[in-house]
Amino acid sequence: MKRQTRREFxxxxxxxxxxxxxxxxxxxxxxxxxxxxxxxxxxxxIFIMTDDHAAQAMSCYGSKVNKTPNLDRIASEGxxxxxxxxxxxxxxxxxxxxxxxxxxxxxxxxxxxxxxDGSQQTGPKLLQQAGYETAIIGKWHLQSDPTGFDYWNIxxxxxxxxxxxLIEMGQRKKHPGYxxxxxxxxxxxxxxxxxxxxxxxxxxxxxxxxxxxxxxxxHLALYEDQELPEPATLFDDQAGRGxxxxxxxxxxxxxxxxxxxxxxxxxxLTPEQKAEWDAAYGPRNKAFKEANPQGKDLVRWKYQxxxxxxxxxxxxxxxxxxxxxxxxxxxxxxxxxxxxxxxDQGFYLGDHGWFDKxxxxxxxxxxxxxxxxxxxxxxxxxxxxxxxxxxxxxTFLDYAGVPAPADxxxxxxxxxxxxxxxxxxxxxMYYHYYEYPAVHSVKRxxxxxxxxxxxxxxxxxxxxxxxxxxxxxxxxxxxIYSEPQYxxxxxxxxxxxxxxxxxxxDTTGAPI
Ligand SMILES: [Ca+2]
Numbered sequence: 001m002k003r004q005t006r007r008e009f010x011x012x013x014x015x016x017x018x019x020x021x022x023x024x025x026x027x028x029x030x031x032x033x034x035x036x037x038x039x040x041x042x043x044x045x046i047f048i049m050t051d052d053h054a055a056q057a058m059s060c061y062g063s064k065v066n067k068t069p070n071l072d073r074i075a076s077e078g079x080x081x082x083x084x085x086x087x088x089x090x091x092x093x094x095x096x097x098x099x100x101x102x103x104x105x106x107x108x109x110x111x112x113x114x115x116x117d118g119s120q121q122t123g124p125k126l127l128q129q130a131g132y133e134t135a136i137i138g139k140w141h142l143q144s145d146p147t148g149f150d151y152w153n154i155x156x157x158x159x160x161x162x163x164x165x166l167i168e169m170g171q172r173k174k175h176p177g178y179x180x181x182x183x184x185x186x187x188x189x190x191x192x193x194x195x196x197x198x199x200x201x202x203x204x205x206x207x208x209x210x211x212x213x214x215x216x217x218x219h220l221a222l223y224e225d226q227e228l229p230e231p232a233t234l235f236d237d238q239a240g241r242g243x244x245x246x247x248x249x250x251x252x253x254x255x256x257x258x259x260x261x262x263x264x265x266x267x268x269l270t271p272e273q274k275a276e277w278d279a280a281y282g283p284r285n286k287a288f289k290e291a292n293p294q295g296k297d298l299v300r301w302k303y304q305x306x307x308x309x310x311x312x313x314x315x316x317x318x319x320x321x322x323x324x325x326x327x328x329x330x331x332x333x334x335x336x337x338x339x340x341x342x343x344d345q346g347f348y349l350g351d352h353g354w355f356d357k358x359x360x361x362x363x364x365x366x367x368x369x370x371x372x373x374x375x376x377x378x379x380x381x382x383x384x385x386x387x388x389x390x391x392x393x394x395t396f397l398d399y400a401g402v403p404a405p406a407d408x409x410x411x412x413x414x415x416x417x418x419x420x421x422x423x424x425x426x427x428x429m430y431y432h433y434y435e436y437p438a439v440h441s442v443k444r445x446x447x448x449x450x451x452x453x454x455x456x457x458x459x460x461x462x463x464x465x466x467x468x469x470x471x472x473x474x475x476x477x478x479x480i481y482s483e484p485q486y487x488x489x490x491x492x493x494x495x496x497x498x499x500x501x502x503x504x505x506d507t508t509g510a511p512i
Contacts, residue, residue: 034375042132042199043373044337045396046324049098049203050317051091051139051210052357053343055368056231057314064229065349066311070322071370074341077379078372079417084387085429085449086345089357089364091210092116092141093434094344094389099123101393101408104432105508109142111435116142121405123393124148124201130402133198135190138183138205145170153186155179159207161214161313162268176270178216180208180313184320188327201396204324208313211355212259214266215312217273220280222315223308230303233475235296236352240478242464249441250348250356252306253299261305263288303350310349334374338399341370342389351475358442360431360456361476365449373399377417385421386429386451387413409504427451430500432509436460446509448497455481455493459510467493 055061058068060075061082074080086094088104096109099122104110108117125148128134133150140146140154153168164179165172166186175182187204194200215222234252238245249255258264262281269277293301321341328334346364348354357364369387371377390410397404398412415422432446444460454476456466467481467490480486498512 038336038375041336042401043375043399044199044333045201045399046328046337046339047201047203047392047396048206048321048324048339048341049095050206050208050314050341050343052345052347053209053314053317053368054347054349054363055366056349056351056363057209057311058368060370061368065307066223066314068314068318070318070325071341073325074321074339074370074372075380077374078339078370078377079381079383081369081371081387082382082384083451084342084367084369084389085365085431086367086389087429087431088433089345089359089431090433090435091344092143095140095142095205097389098344098392101390101404101410103390103409103430103504103506104434105506106409106504110508111438112141113435113438114143116144118142118144118147121407122148123396124203126397126402126405127201127400130397130400131198132400133194133196133200134202135200136203136205137186137190138203139207140205151190153190155207158210160268161207162266162273163270164207178316180206180216180316180320183207184323187324191327191331191333199400201400206317208317209310212266213306213309213313215309216316217276217280219312219315220276222312224284228304228307228311230300231349231351233352233477234299234303234350236477238352241476242458242466242479243462244443244445244458244464245352245359245361247441247443248354248359249439250354250358252302252350252353252355255440256302256306256355261302262309299353306355307349336375338371338373338396340392342367342392344389356440358433358435358440360433360445360447360449360454362470362474365431371413371417373417376414378419381419383416383421384451385416386426386449387416388429428496428500430497430504430506432506434508444509446497446501446506448493448500450493450496453489453493455490455497457497457510457512463510465490 057063057066058071060072060080087097092112093104093109096107096116100107124134128148135151136146136149137153139159146152153166156167161179163176165174263285265277345357346366347357348363351363388410391413394404394408394410395413398414428448428450430448434444436444443458445456445458447456452471454468458464465481466479468476494512
């Protein structure tokens with residue numbers, strides 16, 4: 001439902017008229033019939049986050065390449081956001097923003113090389129102080145040990161897919177099997193073994209589907225007989241964009257290596273896993289070498305290999321989300337638990353010929369975000385307001401009844417989730433990416449996105465501006481920054497960009 005239409009609809013219900021505090025008429029009447037006891041109880045929160053899972057690979061977002069029935073279940077029983085964005089599209093920085101509710105220049109973690117300062121204020125610490133039991137299980141990636149958690153059990157660094165080591169409260173232990181299953185086993189065990197009656201906040205962070213996209217052996221046959229559709233921009237030559245897009249190093253054609261493409265086996269397999277791996281990839285690799293494709297045919301082959309492995313990793317995530325949702329139903333936790341599913345950022349699935357993330361362009365900027373909470377969220381609702389990873393900490397504090405500290409920079413999504421977006425909700429978002437020079441060679445840039453336009457400034461190494469009209473050019477193929485008819489739009493967007501940099505206290509990067 002489009003924003004205007006939905007608002008008009010809600011006005012006819014009288015929902016938008018009185019919106020200060022408490023639950024909306026919509027949530028009381030249409031969603032749940034919440035009891036007085038439920039209204040007093042603070043919900044549990046399970047925050048599931050994957051690594052590099054693009055919205056284009058979820059069927060609730062209209063995927064053309066795969067089906068995700070269990071993720072779709074969260075969407076159909078809750079809300080999915082079509083315009084949730086990341087403020088700095090790379091792994092560790094996004095996680096630090098989510099923990100702190102602050103932009104990278106303030107939480108200090110501007111790129112993957114920085115160690116997170118765990119002494120600072122975070123959402124989990126505030127929830128813990130407010131009486132929540134807090135835990136993180138899975139990928140952490142912030143170098144310092146987790147703080148603010150009653151229980152933590154994390155992958156070291158990026159972690160590995162097969163037979164991973166986990167660090168449980170400082171103790172390293174190796175676990176046989178596949179990482180997505182193992183992390184879910186730990187989550188289920190933690191939920192089952194909990195004692196006491198505190199509400200809980202659980203961060204459940206998968207490694208999958210991060211590069212090098214290594215599937216569970218049981219999924220190696222999935223998609224093998226299919227030819228997956230290619231994105232329309234697979235052979236984009238970046239002619240309509242600037243130097244930053246032309247000078248990156250993240251193409252399927254040139255950047256992918258033999259490990260990415262499974263032309264050599266991954267590290268750390270047991271003999272049994274290696275035998276399964278060889279049985280699957282051996283004949284495929286032999287056929288590839290005999291066919292010896294070249295040029296565009298070779299890119300097409302790489303795309304198919306890449307996507308099938310990526311989607312196999314997601315199939316495992318989807319299966320395991322199903323296990324968790326089933327447990328919440330069986331245990332009676334489902335009704336009083338907010339379940340969130342998102343990825344730390346988006347990803348290129350062959351779009352513009354790329355993999356990886358980093359750029360402020362749509363595919364990496366957009367985060368999938370699904371939220372289910374039967375007591376307050378209308379099933380199957382869709383929202384296109386601008387939401388940010390910057391809002392998550394504030395949202396969870398809101399559910400816990402804890403006011404967000406004034407120095408947090410996002411805003412609670414709870415009223416948006418209740419179907420009553422505040423009238424003064426943001427109409428633009430600010431982005432700033434820093435990791436350069438570095439792997440993939442994406443130049444530093446900041447920018448502003450509205451519902452209609454995106455203005456980007458690549459200010460480091462080069463000094464180039466790009467403007468895209470997302471209404472007429474959703475794939476961002478034509479930089480129209482210098483076209484005279486957009487001069488007024490440029491002027492307004494620069495003023496907005498400047499305003500946002502001031503609002504968020506960002507003095508890093510070049511002045512506008
Ligand atoms: Ca990531």
